[in-house]
Amino acid sequence: MGSKGRFGIHGGQYIPETLMNAVIELEEAYEKYKIDPEFNRQLTELFNEYAGRPSRLYYAGKMTKDLGGAKIYLKREDLNHTGAHKINNVLGQALLAQKMGKTRLIAETGAGQHGVATATAAALLGMECVVFMGEEDTKRQALNVYRMELLGAKVIPVTTGTATLKDAVSEAMREWTRRIDDTHYCLGSVMGPHPFPTIVRDFQAVISREIKQQMMEKEGRLPSAVLACVGGGSNAIGSFYHFIEDKDVRLIGCEAAGRGVDTFETAATIATGRLGIFHGMKSYFCQDEFGQIAPVYSISAGLDYPGIGPEHAALHDSGRAEYVAVTDDEAVEAFEYLARTEGIIPAIESAHAVAYATKLAPQMKKDEIMVITISGRGDKDCAAIARYRGKDIYE
Amino acid sequence: MSDIRSAFENKKAFIPFFTCGDPDLETTRRCVIAAAENGADLIELGIPFSDPTAEGPVIMEANERALRGGVTTDKIFDLVRTLRKTVTVPMVFMTYVNVVFSYGAERFLPTCKEIGIDGLILPDLPFEEKEEFEDICERFDVDLISMIAPTSHERISMIAKEAKGFLYIVSSLGVTGTRSEITTDLGSIIDVVRQNTDIPCAIGFGISTPEQAKRMAALSDGAIVGSAIVRIIGQYKTDAPEHVGAFVKSMKEAL
Incomplete structure (x- = not known):
């Protein structure tokens, strides 16, 4: 066996x-x-009846216009009951x-x-x-x-x-x-x-199943890129899964770089980790030279994990998905940007994906489509982000 | 083949466990020597891990103390080199898969052989995953020790048939730590083991008193004691060796 x-x-x-x-x-x-x-x-x-699925695939018109590149859709997992995927x-x-x-x-x-x-x-x-x-x-x-x-x-x-x-x-x-x-x-x-x-993965795959269907209804074609934040990676794998065989769709996971991938205060596993075995799985982990698991850091409690799911590790190895690192600063800016631009306050986790989208979208053609999964809503983060900005607010 | 079997020859084995580097490596060295001089038949040396998921609070905290003190796998290899000048009983490492994997099994196992380590216990390496290390362990005469748990049921015979060194029988559900009572039907588990292998089996998890050790060793071939010893070391720190020696003596006499 x-x-x-x-x-x-x-x-x-x-x-x-x-x-x-x-x-x-x-x-x-x-x-x-x-x-x-x-x-x-x-x-x-x-x-459908309890969680409120299917979640909306929302055309972010103002964000699209502002960034001046790819047409941007937001997969609104933040609208689910309990506020996240x-x-x-x-x-x-x-x-x-x-x-x-x-x-x-x-x-x-x-x-x-x-x-x-x-x-x-x-x-x-x-x-x-x-x-x-x-x-x-x-x-x-x-x-x-x-x-x-x-x-x-x-x-x-x-x-x-x-x-x-x-x-x-x-x-x-x-x-x-x-x-x-x-x-x-x-x-x-x-x-x-x-x-x-x-x-x-199978239970989260409903996200990409819906994106694909909604995309075909709205645009009659597949997106050029799907972006999602990655800690362990459940909303990302859910967003990627039904596109894995569609090789023309770029799959981009956004890791939490914390204060930067060149510092110890980071949680970007693909960028800074190496192969290991922990918490039941072989995958990439942030660790020291003797295999002690590193004390990782991110402003986002949901991405603050020293490993990444094994399927993401394999998608990274094969090159099918790309993984990029986004810092606290970039995520906080994106958190504020989406709130002002679209009137949507994303979870600070999801803001990592929004942050990378603001860099990538302008480099893409206007006839290309980008989907960003907004994995959760940001109400829970407001007090912490206010404090990050020097406003002394407590819940 | 390792020397592990000698620990069980014509006697019940008493197997103490130490977290290497708690509170420092010199104290570990003196504790191991005290245990060997007072009748320990086999010694389990724990290489600390940052996130020991099979440990209860006592050993978990010892791991944290040892790592904070700067202990590393290389320093523990050096400790064993020193210990082997005087300690002749079999010694095994107990650690977590990532410690071995990250160091590189192709470096870790030859070093074990060189310094005189006889076995390796990895609580997060179940039967299904042992191929990760079993060939290289065999190549360097280090027994990869298998564990059997109260929940193993129909898996017992499969595990026992391929067991090396000795079988580590986990006495109860849960993590390591002392227990006032052990209620698992260990007799039935060991019956199944005996039908499938002649490898010795020792019971661990939750044993802290001479009475418990005696009862467990009567059911099997030996008793493993971890948390109770680690607690003594946590209490007496650098003065722990004499207390550890006295404890090992009382346990060994009870067997």
Whole structure:
């Protein structure tokens, strides 16, 4: 019996033996339910009636005119219920967990969006919910902590390591080894051991499925480029997936460079990381020469992760997707730019993709089309960005 | 073939664990010697990792302390070179996959052989992924130790059949750390192991008292103790060696 869940050389299942049967059980259940008509009917109903799908593909006319290049469309995942793309994956996994007889969901969260989405699904499906969140992030995203608690979840601040997203993932994995029988670990990104990168991708692939359909309806052709921000990479893989075979569509992932890829205060994994094995997967990781995982930094709690999903690592190796690094400063400028230009306040994570778009669009021809996935809304970030700009606002 | 089997010959093995470099490498050196002099049959040396996902708070904090103190894989190799001048019992490394992978298995394993390391325990390398290192481990006579957990069920025979060195039986669900009670039906697990291999098996996770060690060793071929020892070192710091020696003696006598 060999290794499973590979994307090129990446992926795999590097986890303690205690969890092996749990991931095998999950894979078997997923293989069964992904082709089950009743499961798919229920999931589609939740997507459409509860989460508000399909999300809009909005023509950003003012931004297009202002940048003077490619025609720009925004895929509005920020308009989903709970305010981000995270709900797509969570509804899928929560429904799957329920079919598997699990009564309790645990999750990690960075910015809090995945935690809020998990708490929401747990409330809806009548499941218990525990969310692990780095203590540092509970401070940066205090409002989301309150939202999760309001939804009935228990939020556990993680104080180990750098007290950010990677430590929340480690703690959720530890909790899963303690309690497996009734508990499903609802992983929030296309990372971790197989089958998570595949399951999360499949549930997020609704984004590119809709973009393609909406694009054909509006323009009758495919876009020249699709841009999305990348931390672990779930909204990006969701935005790319149905375009991977369309070789003329450029796929561009925007990583968080923090204070710059030439500093230690960065979270740009493709730009500064190297091949490693961590959190259940082989992929690229920010690490020191002895393989100790680096304490990464980004203004965005959701991109503040030292690794990247294995499928992105493989898309990078093959050259099918490009990965670029965007600094805090550039992201904050883009956050403000989109607010002023289109009246849309994006999540600071999504603003990384907007930032690169403002550079790329002017270099593209006017008959070319660019799609930017706005993975979430920016309400959660307003106080932090105000403070970044020297305004003393607290939530 | 390594010397691991000698640790289990005609006796129940007591296997202490140390986080190398906590609080410093000199204390680790003295603790290991104290353990060997007081009857440790096999010694597990932990190479610290920044994000040890299988560890409870005690060993996790020891990892953080050691890394903050500047310990590296190379410095631990040097520690083992020094230890091998006096310590003759088998020694194995316990660390995480990325520590070996990042160093490069093609550099890590030859060094293990050169300095006298007999085995390698990687809690995040399950059966399905062991091909990552198994050939190179075999080439350099380092046993890649497999683990069996309370949730392994039908996987036990598959793992046992291909086991090398000794089998590490995880006593309970969860991460490392002391437990007041171990409720897993370890007897049944070990029965299945015995039907599939004659490799010795030792039980670890949650063992802190001589009574527990005795009970676990009676069920198997030995007992592994980590957090209880790491806690003693955390408490007594550079004065820990004599306390570690006394603890190892009491545990070994109980077996």
